Amino acid sequence: MENAPAFSDMIGMWTGVCLSMCIFSFLYKDNPFYKLAEHIFVGVSAGYWMCIGYWQVIYPDLIQRLQGGDWRYLIAAVLGIMLLMRIFPKCAWMERWPLAFMVGIFAGYNIVYTMQAQILKQIEATVLPLWGTGSWQTACINLIVLAGVLTGLMYFYFSREHDNSLWGKSARLGVWILMISFGAAFGYTVMARMSLFIGRVMFFQDVWRATVQFFGGS
């Protein structure tokens, strides 16, 4: 048998249950309990992020390294402080320098690998054989991928009117394909939202079991 939960765990779990119920109460109508839970969430999240940010980033990556005598990290510290200067309107211009530094670094880093991984590789994945694939099912799937990409691109070409010509009809097919893909994506979204609710209900069940265990039940 599992160990009975501690009293502190019980308080934590029941706080979670109460706050979840407060959030769900919005489904009936907007109310002060919902607002309270919302504000607690924002406050706790900000505090949590701050603590994690300090103890897992600033302390080991900056303070400890400076304490170890690695003075190069002073540059990073100065850039970080400059980023915060937007709080003071007179010194707000200072934040542009570290921002420009970050934008420059990430743009430089990303251009090549984004091109390679998210453009060229994706184009390559649409260049598929339509015959000699070994099975007619694969050939059909390849044809759908090819037709989908081409007609989808035609829809986003706006320099020619989408009239009754072959071009316009292809663009309309592109719209259909886009709609089907949106439908599939929306199906996944419904699945995800249901999962969130299921997760909460399962949490309630776990809390109930823990409570029974806490009070000496089996």
Place this chain on the structure above:
Amino acid sequence: MLQKLAELDKRWIFLALAVVVILPLVFPLGLPVEPGQMSRKFYERIEALPEGSKVCMSFDYGPGTEIECQPMASAVLKHLFRRRCRVVCITLLPDGSMLARRTLEQAAAECKAVYGEDCVYLGYKNGGEAVLRNMGENILNVFSTDFYGKDLSSMPIMKDTVNWDSFALVIDWSVGRPGVADYVRIVGGQYHRPILAGTTAVTAPEAYPFVNAGQVEALLGGLRGGGEYEVLAGIKGGRACRGLEAQSTAHFFVAFLIILANVIYFADKRKKIGRGSGERRR
């Protein structure tokens, strides 16, 4: 009747949906879970790992998406430990920090994996893709201590762990950014490491093109992916399998509502057309 349904207060639908979700969780129906092709591919990829292989696992999800990502992460971790693989865990999201710790501790305790030898948790590091890029040079430059503040250089698992080349496989559990796209771009694109991924259902459509292009070897999507993996890994009473029944009934209910709404819409439209032509005749 149809008119009444069309004007139904949406709160009744919320209530009905809640009942449809809660009932199968309280009274399980025993619906079968049949693993799909993608989950099998994921499972076989882990099975193919030689004993002692090192795997990097990134927990890039938060409490809001825990129900979707945690079951699959837990099932894969247990599977890796059973295969005697060694796992190095990290997170690129501050929210994922505690969840990763709990998931690793539970799986390690269940499979009797020794911390520091079979697994280690390096914790959260800010910077997303900058972290991934720096890990490609030297992991110890990015993470000097583990999550608990212990020195990494003294741990056996970190002995021959230098950079991405030290890992036989990289697995990312993600909900967006930083996530699969960053891993594909840097770990796959720049360092040529094989990648497996698990995402929430919302982000799965964004990740499928990477699978199609061969940049991600296999993908587990949402609660369903987790449930299928639990079945494959032989995990009894897993969270994802428990939730999948409720998911199935909820989907049936949503599909029924969509059909009903369409019936009401077309019936209403027909009625209006009928009324219009009747008035014209008069």
